[in-house]
Amino acid sequence: MQRRKIAPRENWQQVVESQGLLWHGGSGTGDGSPYWNESAYYEFTAKEVDELEAATNELDRMCIDAGQQVIDEKLYAKFGIPEIAIPLIEQSWEKEPPSLYGRFDLAYDGRNPPKLLEYNADTPTSLLEAAVVQWYWLQDEFPKSDQFNSIHERLVALWKEFRPYLRGSHIHFTSTDDVEDGYTVAYLQDTAQQAGFTTSAFEIGELGWDHQQNLFVDPENRPLMSCFKLYPWEWLVNEEGAQYIAQSDTMWIEPAWKMMLSNKCILAVLWDKFPGHPNLLETYIDDPGPLRLGDFVTKPKWGREGRNVRVYAAGRTEETGGDYGEEGYIHQRYVKLPEFDGRRAIIGSWMIGHEEGAAGMGVREGESMILGNLSEFVPHIFG
């Protein structure tokens, strides 16, 4: 795994915008640095990609086992999952409705096994960048090289496989009006359309509940039969509409059981179930326990985008602000992120469905020990 510098394409801003990446940095990141950063790239060996792929597949299998343990041992209160969500989780786990995607964030330096930092199982973004933008970058810059990336083809194929399970041939998409969420949803709409579905999208505040028909409706009062929501389950179940979810027929993508896996407590369940596994970091819920003797990281159970994270490492503390943490924290053994040119890097490894294995990856980097939603996306090649 190497970081190499390269001159950006002359018109890169126009190029990535034409590919749908409407937010690529500059003023958007606050300090003028780009979010999409093609002044460098990461080069992996085929063996390293194999290792990342195998680790991702293994982690996905282990997460399913860990999810079963959460249900069997009813660990909901420990996770901070409200009562109203429990039947939604258990019913969706039993019925196995379609599950589209997830992103494992891994610490990897090319020498030691990849370590799971967290699993964005419910509402992962940086998808367009990983699936499309870095692929076209590769075609422009290194057309003879390869990239660990079959995300787009796998998404289209998976939507087609969903057809008998989804309710009808129209899929609604909803999210906040955040620009990153918007282009992620637009991209997923595109993949669903390529699979033969009709789609429409709207801001989640426009979603309605029809009291007469007992169903969720879109802004035109059309029933939501199948709905992709880029909106976290832990938010949905704490809002007014939560009371209606169980009585509606809407099939939600991602399903409610993803609420268990996107909660950082799953990292502790994984460690409890597979102690010492090479792809896991020792993690505990609420109390750091033996981690106090060394370097460790504290994260909110429902934390997002690197907020409210505190790192205790090498005799110093680094922390980020935010509004999370009321629900409690998990404590995870610290692992040093690989550093290249003063930049620390994280691998985002994608699962598309659960049957075909890992589908590709993206690399994010930054100067801090804690990477968040403004960390830069840097393309990669291998082989």
Add this chain to the structure above:
Amino acid sequence: MKRSTKVEIALVAGLAMSGCGRRAYDPCAPQTFNDLACQEAVSHNGYYYGGHWYPHTYVGGYSSYYNGYYSYVRGGGRITQIAPSQWGRPAGSTAGAGSTSGQGASSGGSVSRGVFGSTGHGSSGGGA
């Protein structure tokens, strides 16, 4: 976990015959189900297919047709893919049953908006 199976495509069923021999697919038939077109058909007692109107009496409401479709495909039934545009209403026409409401519209007065989205306000969005 889900083990999805690929849908086999075959030209079957859901066919209606008009008086002059045209063939039309019922959007509420399990083999050719289309949710938006079926909602429209149920509420208007008929459907357009290929620009022609086919009157049909639906009993039991939209959800019963949806449930029929769902049971059918879960049971391994084959579906026929029909381009949704086939059920489109021709420009300038009105639906056969006289309704002028939008496609599949539910009664507007009973709908509460804003039941979701309150957490997202003020954050950087729901993605991570």
